Amino acid sequence: MGRIAAGDGESYARSISTSSNVEIRRRTRVTDIAQRVAKLMWQWAAHIVRRKDGRWGPKVLEWQPRTGKRSVGRPPKRWTDDIKRVAGIR
Structure with a gap:
């Protein structure tokens, strides 16, 4: 211009x-910030999945919320829920 x-x-x-x-x-x-965040999230998830040295990363990704009575309101959204939603996994 x-x-x-x-x-x-x-x-x-x-x-x-x-x-x-x-x-x-x-x-x-x-670049759009949402696209940038999604890209970084996928890169970090791939990095954690490849790691096999017994650190907490993979354990945290596979963690299931506590059982028993839940609090009132919307269920908590976990990081893996978003990964599964984008990947199309049920």
Whole structure:
């Protein structure tokens, strides 16, 4: 983009404000934070699964919540629940 003439500032600002988030990210080459977090989550999950030295990582991923009476409200969402949802595993 070049310089903006004095009278074009308002129309330029209007055109910028009506651009979609996807279009703005494409122009600025900025990745979506949700996509970045999902990518990092998958990378970390793969790293933990490959590790076989007896550390807590895999044990934590396979942990099941306590049994017995649950508290009132929405069930707690675990990190593995999100991994399974994205992977399509029931």
